[in-house]
Amino acid sequence: GHYVTCVDKDPAKIDMLNNGEIPIYEPGLSKLVRKNKSLKRLDFTTNLKEAIKETEAIFIAVGTPTAADGVSADLSAVYAVAREIAEHLDHYAVIVTKSTVPIGTNLEIQRIISEINPDLEFDIASNPEFLREGNAIGDFLEPDRVVVGITSDHARFIMGQLYSPLRENGTPILMTTPQSAELIKYASNAFLATKISFINQMADLCEVVDGDIDDIAVGIGLDKRIGSQFLRAGPGYGGSCFPKDTRALTKTGDDVNMPITIIEEVINVNVRRKQSMAERIKIALGGDVKDKKIGILGVAFKPNTDDMRDSPALDILPKLVEWGADVHAYDPVAMKEAKHLMKDGIKWCDFRDQVIKDADCIALVTEWEEFLDLDMIAIKELMKHPIWIDLRNAYETDDFKNLGFNYHSIGRMPILNYKNADQLQNELKKKA
Numbered sequence: 001g002h003y004v005t006c007v008d009k010d011p012a013k014i015d016m017l018n019n020g021e022i023p024i025y026e027p028g029l030s031k032l033v034r035k036n037k038s039l040k041r042l043d044f045t046t047n048l049k050e051a052i053k054e055t056e057a058i059f060i061a062v063g064t065p066t067a068a069d070g071v072s073a074d075l076s077a078v079y080a081v082a083r084e085i086a087e088h089l090d091h092y093a094v095i096v097t098k099s100t101v102p103i104g105t106n107l108e109i110q111r112i113i114s115e116i117n118p119d120l121e122f123d124i125a126s127n128p129e130f131l132r133e134g135n136a137i138g139d140f141l142e143p144d145r146v147v148v149g150i151t152s153d154h155a156r157f158i159m160g161q162l163y164s165p166l167r168e169n170g171t172p173i174l175m176t177t178p179q180s181a182e183l184i185k186y187a188s189n190a191f192l193a194t195k196i197s198f199i200n201q202m203a204d205l206c207e208v209v210d211g212d213i214d215d216i217a218v219g220i221g222l223d224k225r226i227g228s229q230f231l232r233a234g235p236g237y238g239g240s241c242f243p244k245d246t247r248a249l250t251k252t253g254d255d256v257n258m259p260i261t262i263i264e265e266v267i268n269v270n271v272r273r274k275q276s277m278a279e280r281i282k283i284a285l286g287g288d289v290k291d292k293k294i295g296i297l298g299v300a301f302k303p304n305t306d307d308m309r310d311s312p313a314l315d316i317l318p319k320l321v322e323w324g325a326d327v328h329a330y331d332p333v334a335m336k337e338a339k340h341l342m343k344d345g346i347k348w349c350d351f352r353d354q355v356i357k358d359a360d361c362i363a364l365v366t367e368w369e370e371f372l373d374l375d376m377i378a379i380k381e382l383m384k385h386p387i388w389i390d391l392r393n394a395y396e397t398d399d400f401k402n403l404g405f406n407y408h409s410i411g412r413m414p415i416l417n418y419k420n421a422d423q424l425q426n427e428l429k430k431k432a
Contacts (some may be wrong), residue, residue, distance in 0.1 A: 002162070004036075005043045005051040017044040025306040025333050026394040028137045049088040056158055058085060059127075060109070061098040066244045073102055073248040082109045086116035094155045096125045097178075100185050100245060102252050106149065106178035123155035124256035133239060134304030145172045149181025186252070189245040190263050195230040196237045197269040203233035203411025213411025215392060233410040235365065235391045236273035237300035238310035243270075274312045277391055278319035279361050284389050284408045290324035293353035295382065298366025300334035307338045312391070313365050321345035330355045332368050353382065361387035367394040376403050386417075 008014055013023050020029050020037070036042035045051050052058055062077040078099055085095060095113065097106050101112050110124045126149035131139045146166060147160045156175055160167070176184075203213040213233045221228030237243070246267050253260035282289050301311035308314065313329075320327050321344065330349040331338065339348060349355050352370070356362060356379055364371060372394055380386045380403060388400065390409040400407035400415045407415035 001041070001165075003041050005045060005055075007048050007051045011044060011046055011163075014044045014046050025304075026136055027119075027134065027304055027424060048084055052085065052089055052093070054091070055092045055093050057096055057125075058089070058234075059096045059098045059199055060085075064099050064101055064244070064248075066247055071247045072251040073100070073244065075101060075105060078105065078109070079112060079303070082112045083116060086113040086120070089117065089122065090122060092121045092123075092154075094123045094125050094158050096127045096159070098127055098129055100128060100189075100241070100248075101182060102186070102248055103179050103182045105182060109338060110151075123150065123151045123152045124178060125155050125159055126181035128181060130185070130188065133307055134302060141166075142169075143171055145174055147174045147176065147181050147184050149178035151177050151178065151346060164298035186245055186249040189241050190249050190260075191267070192230050193237055193242045193246050193270070194262065194266045194285055196234075196242075197266040197273070199231045199233050200236065200273050200410075201269060206411040211411070212413070216411075219370060233393060235277045235316070235410075236270045238274075238312055238314075239305075240309045241306055243267075245309040274315040275319075277312055277365075278316045278323075280408065281316070281361065281389055282319065282323065284387055284406065285361055289302070289320055292360040293326045293328060294320055294325060295359040295362040296329035297355060297362060297364045297371050298334075298368050299329055299331045299338045299350065300366050300368075303366055303368045306334040306337050308334055308341055311366075313338065314341060316363070316365060317342055317346055318344075320420075328355045328359070331366065332370060334366075356382045358382070358384045361386045361389060363389040363391060364394055365391055367392040376400070380404060 004019070016023055017033065020030065020034050022033065033042065060081050061080055062081055064073045064078060066072070066073040066076060078097070078101060082095070092335050095109060097109065106124045106126045113120065113122060128147055130143060130145075130147075139428060143166065146163050148156075148163075150156050150159060159175075160173070163171075163173055164314040174184075181345065199213065200257070201219060202216055205211065206213045206216065217228070217233070220226050221231050246263050250260050250264050250267070253263075285294075286290055296313070296317060299308065299311060299313035299317070301307055301309065301313075317327055327345065328347045328348070328349050329335070329338070330352050359382075362379075362383065376399070386405040388405050389409050390407065393409050393412065395407075395409070397407065397409065397412055397415055403413065404417050406417055
């Protein structure tokens with residue numbers, strides 16, 4: 001029921017949004033935008049001065065990518081917006097930071113605005129987002145919690161009013177300080193990244209001792225203190241949040257002489273993880289990929305998004321090309337973005353079967369739903385050699401036992417049906 005105006009400096013993006021076109025892929029977003037525009041509760045503009053007239057809350061929601069030093073967060077866009085708000089705001093409002101920012105950023109925003117507009121009455125608030133790409137609408141409307149860092153009772157009242165529909169539905173609203181709110185966001189993402197790197201190392205151990213990582217994940221996930229989420233072995237984490245946020249957290253620790261060594265190693269494990277995936281494909285092909293047709297299914301960092309940021313595919317595909325492989329790739333949504341990031345040596349296919357036909361092997365990199373229910377008998381007939389490499393553990397190993405495939409997954413015993421199976425299994429163990 002609130003009235004929202006979204007501001008961006010890119011006129012082309014604003015024109016798209018006003019025409020009902022969404023510049024990113026997010027399930028359900030187009031429908032939501034059209035609905036609220038028709039109700040005249042949602043508008044898009046490039047004019048910040050007009051947009052903030054009579055507003056009670058102004059959200060800063062710009063990107064904070066990794067800076068040129070490779071670790072800290074680039075806050076230039078955040079501070080630029082704060083300065084522009086200070087130049088045009090002429091009434092009390094709460095300036096709310098939605099962007100993921102290091103500890104102390106909100107206090108710096110307060111300083112910047114007060115310096116530019118010393119007579120302005122305003123409050124700051126830190127309100128980090130916890131949305132998963134591909135499920136952002138559901139996460140916003142039914143969140144686990146809402147975290148708000150405030151410095152005054154007036155800001156507490158306005159932010160409480162803003163989120164009252166969620167509170168009435170039972171959502172916990174945590175009111176804390178801006179510094180604690182900033183750290184909650186980083187600590188949450190760093191902890192989830194830690195679970196991913198942990199289960200990936202356990203998967204490597206399983207491959208050596210003949211364990212099954214799926215059983216391990218279930219066994220430890222049944223412990224309520226641990227929980228089952230983010231215990232799925234795979235090619236490593238990517239996306240817009242975990243990589244940059246873990247790096248920024250370690251930078252914050254270093255800045256105050258309090259190294260976050262656990263997270264430093266989580267980052268190192270993940271980098272090595274993504275780099276090792278191409279080697280797995282090479283081993284599955286007998287140690288040589290030169291002139292082999294390798295089919296890649298999925299390149300986005302996760303399903304239901306076109307986001308390519310820090311996707312494992314960015315490590316895997318170029319390395320295979322470098323080794324002389326004939327790489328064919330298909331993704332239902334992310335290929336347009338992927339083509340900008342991986343320009344050389346990859347053949348982008350319009351259809352899934354173009355990837356599969358005459359392939360020496362198929363590697364599942366992103367577990368899109370359309371890849372999960374395949375006619376494997378028909379696919380085997382299309383392939384040159386029935387070698388299937390499942391980097392997401394998207395399939396049950398039993399499904400491949402009687403199909404004649406060589407099936408390789410993560411942290412589980414491979415299914416080896418032909419051609420030097422014992423030798424190949426020993427090579428896999430050595431590499432693990």
